[in-house]
Amino acid sequence: MVKRVQVFEPGGPEAMVIVREPVPEPGRGEVRVAARAIGVGRPDVLIRNGTYKWMPPLPATPGGELAGIIDAVGPDVDAGLVGRRVLVSSRELAQRGGCYAEAICVPADAPFELPDSISFDAAVCLPNFLMADALLNRCNHGVQARRVLVTGAAGGVASSVIQLARLQGSEVIGVVSSSAKADVALANGAAYVIDRRRESIAQRVMALTDGVGVDLALDHIGAGVLIECLYALAHFGMAVSYNIVGGPPQPEVFGVLRELVGRSLALRCFSIHSFDHDRDTRRAATARLIGLMAEGRIAPPPITHMPFDAVHDAHRILDAGETMGKIVLIP
Numbered sequence: 660m661v662k663r664v665q666v667f668e669p670g671g672p673e674a675m676v677i678v679r680e681p682v683p684e685p686g687r688g689e690v691r692v693a694a695r696a697i698g699v700g701r702p703d704v705l706i707r708n709g710t711y712k713w714m715p716p717l718p719a720t721p722g723g724e725l726a727g728i729i730d731a732v733g734p735d736v737d738a739g740l741v742g743r744r745v746l747v748s749s750r751e752l753a754q755r756g757g758c759y760a761e762a763i764c765v766p767a768d769a770p771f772e773l774p775d776s777i778s779f780d781a782a783v784c785l786p787n788f789l790m791a792d793a794l795l796n797r798c799n800h801g802v803q804a805r806r807v808l809v810t811g812a813a814g815g816v817a818s819s820v821i822q823l824a825r826l827q828g829s830e831v832i833g834v835v836s837s838s839a840k841a842d843v844a845l846a847n848g849a850a851y852v853i854d855r856r857r858e859s860i861a862q863r864v865m866a867l868t869d870g871v872g873v874d875l876a877l878d879h880i881g882a883g884v885l886i887e888c889l890y891a892l893a894h895f896g897m898a899v900s901y902n903i904v905g906g907p908p909q910p911e912v913f914g915v916l917r918e919l920v921g922r923s924l925a926l927r928c929f930s931i932h933s934f935d936h937d938r939d940t941r942r943a944a945t946a947r948l949i950g951l952m953a954e955g956r957i958a959p960p961p962i963t964h965m966p967f968d969a970v971h972d973a974h975r976i977l978d979a980g981e982t983m984g985k986i987v988l989i990p
Contacts, residue, residue, distance in 0.1 A: 664759035664970055665718040669709025672974040685733035685764045690740055692747055693762050698724035698783035699973045699986040706756050715754045722758025723749045726782035736767045745770035746782045761990045771945055774953045780987045784959040788948045790931050791819035794877050798899045798927050804875035808832045808891055810884055812849055813840035815985040818960035820877060821848045834860055843983050861890035872896060880905040889915050897925040960984035
């Protein structure tokens, strides 16, 4: 028997039920991966509460990434795959979610093979780096930003943004909501941090940049934070909204853009689902990031390890906005 998390009725953390079921058997063209580490992220919350735009059918299993060992293969699959260390991302599956499980069966061509130098808990951070790579290099049409502003700078995606931006030669200003998170962002490579609960983001950015502003602002909070990001932009700068966990932006965005029309600013709403149709780009980027991690050029953010049965507590931490780095469930 193996454990799996299922959501029968959407709701809070208590909506997740840990069930026991027979060990799944891989079908034709499939492999079974025994989990060693399972990533916890914001999309899992959206699946749990039933608001995910790409919601899997109920009962649903959250979870976007899992790393482990192939321990069985189905018909028409090379038996030599057994024993391989792999990463499973639900971005490579027919539907999102499914990784909150001690074992999962997936198409044989879905997992990414992992070198021995990448630990399982580090591997489940790689999808965050894929998101960061797209935010930095696709949203801005491949134009490298000299200065990047990133909100929630102690979180998993933002930590990945900081590392990749620095690797590409950009200066990063992180926005945080506590001194502890500021320490995490600075340790991860941010040049400066702004505590948004104590100072104005826009005013501080302009002070740090001699009134120029940043070329690119990446925000997942929304509400008034996204608006402040607009005021922090340099001429022809771009703000990218990739979530609105704090609610829709206020005041009305277009009015602010018209107010700042002399800077000719841009605002983009981004989703990694933009690449759902582009498997080759997704997989090539992930393979490149695996290589960077294997070489030690990028590293996982601080990881909070929690036992599989503590999944409810993991989601309470997410709901409270207390996440620093990456939460990883250990089966």
